[in-house]
Amino acid sequence: MTKRDPLFAIKVEDVVKSYAEVMVLRRIKFSLQPGEVAVILGANGAGKSTLLRILAMLTQPDSGSIDIYGNDIAKNGPQVRALTGSVLHSPMLYTDMSVRENLTLFAELYRLKNIDTLIEKNACKVGIQSRLDHRVRTLSHGFQKRAALARALMHKPQLLLLDEPESGLDSRSVSYLENVVEEYRSSGRTILMTTHIIEHALEIADKAIVITDGYVHLESTTTCLNKSNILSAYSHTFPKTSGDL
Amino acid sequence: MRESLAVIWAIGRKDLLLETRNKDVIVAVSVFALLVLMIFTFAIDINQVNAKLTGPGILWASIAFAGVTGLNRAFALELEGNTLEALMLAPISRDLIYAGKMFGNFLFITAAQIIVIPIFAVLFNLAVLRWEMLVVSLLTTIGFSAIGTLFAAMTIRVRAREVMLPLLFLPVVTPLIMAAVESTSHVVNDSSWPEIYQWIQLAIAFDIAFIVISAFIFQQILED
Structure with missing residues (x-):
């Protein structure tokens, strides 16, 4: 196993990714420390979701290196995946299986013990106890997303990757999400999320990373002093249209 | 080893559970196979010699x-x-995803054969329900599942995957089909085990080679 610099929860260096002729990420570089809650901001197409997919090991970068808790993801795939929980755009659940059956399957793939207890505990955390035996197909988008969050939490990952987690959620679901974020912060674990709701993001995050055209435009803590800089950098991520001129 | 088997079983069992709810695969495979058998039964005047x-x-x-x-x-x-x-987010090697999916496909094709082979025996009036046939069927199904799982994964994102899969799959499984046909011929002709075993050997070699190759290529497909 290749272990490097365990001081960082995530260390991304010069990551480049392109799809066909389109360069999505250009030498992305940033780092997070354990216990930090960070948010990635940027316009549509800035490369936020691609970056998260690379960190979740669903897509390979063209070049660059990524360490997660000291593990090089190119060399220690299964170890890194055991440390990481992900909720991406789609809930990625088997719709003809119940929530409980889905959670049981993934608990088995993660080789967890006391699966029934874990399912009840995590379902409670995201408020889906009453829906555990419902087929995923019959659930609303919000409940499907909560079920996906429960799945990501099952193995107590050190790093949680969330791609626009609040999209399609009602205020109650968002409060469950906030509780999870708070629990992570207090237990010294790390969250990296993307969002378009910047005010909410700056409230809950310790750090903001603004991506423009595949570059890290700004990496900053979210203290009061820095908030205006972040807002300004974020507003610059949107390309000017003829209507703006 | 035990943990790996548990993962393969979990993926295969999941496919089986979904199949018991949807009944998409086993019904499609069985009905299609039976239709082909029926068409040939009508097209050829079946007697004890040509059967x-x-x-x-x-x-x-x-x-x-x-x-x-x-x-x-x-x-x-x-x-x-x-x-x-x-599945790719789980901390398991890509080989285990391949093995799990292959196991699921193996179960579906086996289930379809349980329906098709006895009906074939009746339609063609051939004594195929023998233990040697069980070995032939098992080895052929393993080979079909090994290659089929690989090519199904390769074509999953191709727009014309329904066309692409048979174009890739059928030429590659031809040696295995040959081995299956020849050994089944020996079975229905009541040949001795050494005669059947000549063709069984080809099926075994084919299965081993393609399980290893397919598992390796499957990893590359998922990573891309």
Whole structure:
């Protein structure tokens, strides 16, 4: 196993990714420390979701290196995946299986013990106890997303990757999400999320990373002093249209 | 080893559970295979002589063609919910995902054969329900599942995957179909085990080679 610099929860260096002729990420570089809650901001197409997919090991970068808790993801795939929980755009659940059956399957793939207890505990955390035996197909988008969050939490990952987690959620679901974020912060674990709701993001995050055209435009803590800089950098991520001129 | 088997079983059991609810694959494979058998029964005037001559070929051709239908459907399920990516998030090697999916496909094709082979025996009036046939069927199904799982994964994101899968799958499984047809011919002709075993050896070699190659290529497909 290749272990490097365990001081960082995530260390991304010069990551480049392109799809066909389109360069999505250009030498992305940033780092997070354990216990930090960070948010990635940027316009549509800035490369936020691609970056998260690379960190979740669903897509390979063209070049660059990524360490997660000291593990090089190119060399220690299964170890890194055991440390990481992900909720991406789609809930990625088997719709003809119940929530409980889905959670049981993934608990088995993660080789967890006391699966029934874990399912009840995590379902409670995201408020889906009453829906555990419902087929995923019959659930609303919000409940499907909560079920996906429960799945990501099952193995107590050190790093949680969330791609626009609040999209399609009602205020109650968002409060469950906030509780999870708070629990992570207090237990010294790390969250990296993307969002378009910047005010909410700056409230809950310790750090903001603004991506423009595949570059890290700004990496900053979210203290009061820095908030205006972040807002300004974020507003610059949107390309000017003829209507703006 | 035990943990790996548990993961393979979990993925295979999941496919089986989904199949018991949807009944997409087993029904499609069985009905398709039976239709092919029926068409040949009407097209050829079956008697005791030509049944032994043509029966084994018709049986395995029908299972191979029907298998393609099922393999297409088995991976389409993973595409609908983007669930293949969910499997890829788990801390398991890509080989185990391959083995799990292959196990699921093996179960579907086996289930279809349990329906098709006895009906074939009745239609063609051939004594195929023998233990040697069980070995032939087992080895052929392993080979079909090994290659079928690989090619189904390769074509999962191709727009014309229903066309692409048979174009890739059928030429590659031809040696295995040959081995299955020849050994089934020996079975229906009541040949001795050493005669059947000549062809069984080819099936074994084919299965081992393609399981190893397919598992390796499957990893590359998922990473891309």
